[in-house]
Amino acid sequence: MRDAYPSSCYLSGGTHLIPQWRASQRPPDLVINLKRIQHWVRPEEVDGLWIDPATTVADLRVCQPVGSQLAALHMALTEFGSPLIEPLATITGNLAAARPEGTLAVSMIALGATIFYDSVTGSGVVAADDLFEKPGQTTLPHGALITGVQIPHPVSSAHSGHLAIRAGLATSTPVVAASAVIEFSADGRVLGGRLSVAHATPTPREVRTAREIMQLGLPVSEVVDVLGDAAVAAIEPDDDWWASARYRQRMTRVVTERLIRSVAAKADTSGGLT
Numbered sequence: 001m002r003d004a005y006p007s008s009c010y011l012s013g014g015t016h017l018i019p020q021w022r023a024s025q026r027p028p029d030l031v032i033n034l035k036r037i038q039h040w041v042r043p044e045e046v047d048g049l050w051i052d053p054a055t056t057v058a059d060l061r062v063c064q065p066v067g068s069q070l071a072a073l074h075m076a077l078t079e080f081g082s083p084l085i086e087p088l089a090t091i092t093g094n095l096a097a098a099r100p101e102g103t104l105a106v107s108m109i110a111l112g113a114t115i116f117y118d119s120v121t122g123s124g125v126v127a128a129d130d131l132f133e134k135p136g137q138t139t140l141p142h143g144a145l146i147t148g149v150q151i152p153h154p155v156s157s158a159h160s161g162h163l164a165i166r167a168g169l170a171t172s173t174p175v176v177a178a179s180a181v182i183e184f185s186a187d188g189r190v191l192g193g194r195l196s197v198a199h200a201t202p203t204p205r206e207v208r209t210a211r212e213i214m215q216l217g218l219p220v221s222e223v224v225d226v227l228g229d230a231a232v233a234a235i236e237p238d239d240d241w242w243a244s245a246r247y248r249q250r251m252t253r254v255v256t257e258r259l260i261r262s263v264a265a266k267a268d269t270s271g272g273l274t
Contacts, residue, residue: 051091051149057104058086070151071266072160072179076107079164092146095131098138098203103177105132106198107162109206110179113151119144129196132203158183158193161263165251167242174199175243176251178231178259182214184267190214190223195256200235200248207234220264224257231256 034053049065060066061077080086080103094104095115105128113128119141126139128149133139140146154160164177182193195210209230213223237248 048150048152051151053090053092053145053147055091056087057081057089057091057094060091061086069154070111070160072107072110072162072181073104073151075162076103076177076179080104091149095128095149096138096140096146098132098134098136103164103174103198105204106177106196107160107179108149108151109196109204110160110162110181110194111151111154112181112194113149115140115146116148116150117141117144117146123147129206132205135202154181155183157185157191159263159267161259161266163255163259163262164199165255173242176200176248176255178252178255180256180259180263182260182263182267184220184264185217188264189217189219191217195227195231197231197235197252197256200237200252202236205234207231209234220260224260227260228253228257 049063049070051060057077057080061074066074066077081089091104095108108128111128115126115128115131117124117126117140120143121141124141124144131138131140138144158181160179160181162177162179164174166174177198178196180193180195183191185191191214193211193214195207195214196204197207198204207227207230210227213226213230216223218226231252232249235249235252237245237252239245243251
């Protein structure tokens with residue numbers, strides 16, 4: 001079918017595709033409407049939260065496990081966009097669009113999400129952090145369809161959060177965003193976790209060195225500045241009409257340090273922070 005219709009595409013919410021078509025004035029050869037599919041199969045091996053292609057932002061916001069166990073994702077969902085967009089925009093569609101800002105992707109990377117897909121060459125899975133090739137393009141095979149997202153159950157000692165800084169309205173594009181999942185010991189030491197950033201990078205990404213830092217077993221008070229340094233080292237900011245590269249660099253540190261402190265506060269393990 002791809003040979004006969006090279007610009008064919010899948011349509012679910014349409015919140016990314018339709019504006020693109022209007023801007024380019026080049027509609028696709030064929031549109032495959034996924035809204036008519038009544039049932040999506042959940043793989044038997046999935047353990048944790050499963051998000052199928054029909055799930056919208058509005059659906060996930062009111063999902064009880066998200067609100068109670070996945071704070072980073074819930075916080076990202078609450079700032080996703082306007083009430084007019086949320087009932088239409090699908091989670092898998094947002095990921096497939098590979099937008100540079102990646103508001104939802106940055107939280108899913110921190111939470112260790114796995115992306116399931118089908119293509120003409122077969123089915124596969126990819127970690128959320130490995131999903132993005134460049135702005136507007138994923139690493140999935142050409143014509144692949146994301147069939148679901150798995151987010152593993154967090155360990156009981158882990159807490160998560162999400163934070164973004166915007167230059168304008170609450171629904172405007174963030175200048176910098178970050179998500180973190182941190183596992184704490186009973187005495188307030190950091191035992192492990194993940195940190196991810198977006199908007200100051202070409203695509204959302206995990207700060208890989210942060211995972212190593214979090215495994216050192218240091219008190220929160222000793223980790224905050226180091227994780228701020230790691231986040232700044234991981235970004236590639238550019239100037240645009242929202243903010244300068246220099247401002248994004250400074251705000252990456254600010255957002256990261258505020259985020260780590262807020263997650264630690266929720267866990268009641270301030271570790272001597274003031």
